[in-house]
Amino acid sequence: MPDHKTTRFQERWFALANPSIGRTVLLLDASDASTSVAAGMLRFATDVVKKFHSVLDTQTYFLGNSTPYPVDDFLQKSGDWHRANAGRLALIGPVLEAVGVGSNVEFLILAAGRIFDCDDWPPEARLSQRTTIIGFGETPRVPIGFGKQIPCDLDRVRECIDQRVASVAIMGDGCFPFFWSNPDYRWERNRLLADKANDFSVSLGLSIPPGSKVEAVVTLSNGEQTNRPLEPTDPYDQSDWTPLPDVEARIVRECVANAKYTCPFCKETHDSRTLICRSKQQGSLLGHSVLPALEGFKGGGFILFDIRKTIVKFRLHNCLHLRCPPKSVAIARHGTANADVWNLSESNQHWEKNGERWKQFTQVGDNVHAIVL
């Protein structure tokens, strides 16, 4: 199959893992310094657990203790846990040993005084940047610049710890996608964007100009943005082909060969663009689909046919973009049976919509033809 390797643009495949934003580990101070403020601290911790359960780590800890306590039991058992940990020195080290110094978690510490070992950890652990501290009673005493100290205020807590992924935008100068695996993404203003998804992972095929850098910009619910690299990967495999019944296979073969076919219902000749027979003889106002195997895919975008001597197979192309070698990408218009065709310009500098009408049964690969439904 010809590809863009002969042009200045290249086809490249990338993958983005679901951006795992650090969950927040709740840490409580049960040292003797916290005794007089323990009740207020536990009340506030309870509010935090109720309000931010979804972004909290499944385990909570007490300073000085590596034992995890399940956050799901916090509301019922936090008083007992606090009593069992009362008098422990306020150290973060044992907790770090339990969760891993390099782990991708944030810390919310409810503290009453000094935390003694904050500066034991190397700068590369980024502990300071990952920590939010709320003081009870005495002002928390940590090294200057360590962590972010906030007042005892749930709104401020939300700003600091509610870091769900709000959107992911994948972009690169001059890049044009011809496939992506996650239907929650859409092509919008020269970027591949997903903003309402549970899973932001995606494999994508891109036509990219030399030297272009592709990256994903992850925006968190608190507005913070981080850049994530995309990993080069193998072409995405969609191998779920289904055999087409013989009658329909014959129609597909005729359409590919002659751009028309003999209708099995009215016995007339239809243009390959007409996949519904509305002959009055059939007595149906809606008409009959000549490819009933594809009925469930209406409005779903491109259908691909793999046409062999003895069998025709089909599958849905799970993306509104479809590569049409050597230098085109078709974009299905969502919910319609039409598509726009974009071409790489003559100068190979950019992509442009060429105004051509999409031709059903366009060849898009060896023995592979496509229609849009």
Place this chain on the structure above:
Amino acid sequence: MRLSCDHTGYPWIEFDQLAVSLLPVTKYQFEAFLSEPGGLSNNWYEQLLAINPRCRWRDFEDGSREELFITGILPAEAIQFANWLGEGYDLPTSADWKQIDENFRRLKGAVPRDEAFQRIGLTTTAERLVTRLLKVSRIRSWHGLSLMRNGIMEWVHSGSRFGCHGVPRPTFWPVTHNPRVDPPQFPLKPDRRAKQCGFRLVRRTNSNSEDS
């Protein structure tokens, strides 16, 4: 002579019937004890750090090495730590201390580098602390590493009392004490916390050793 480590992950050395911690007890070891519920905690530790601050084990300098060790501690508190560490741990007697000093002095051969300490299962903290101490203080001998000299004053049993042996660096705590010949120093106010007073522990493999 055999190297091993205690359950805080710090190195010990065994001489005949007496095992001894290679270094005076560090703050980081003691913090493991303080992390147990119900005992000494923040307020108590704050008092000690006001006397001798805590330095970072990761990148301390030679000039602050005395801050690695727990000092300002009272003998009874040191014994609490020993009991927590396990059965058979105790402060040395004055005679033990002198014998240990001599044993370290007689110990020939170069101090092992990182690999030997890794093999005995030191914690990251202990391993980093020992190797950094060797480096920043340019220590070559076992006796130098033990800090029996140029360390801190260390609590010892002396009959029914507690005294101290040791020769700290003058920059930390100047003394005119020669442990080879002098009896232990006895503090004027035994209940008062003293910046220079820390401890190391011993564990006996027989119980015949007595103060001389």
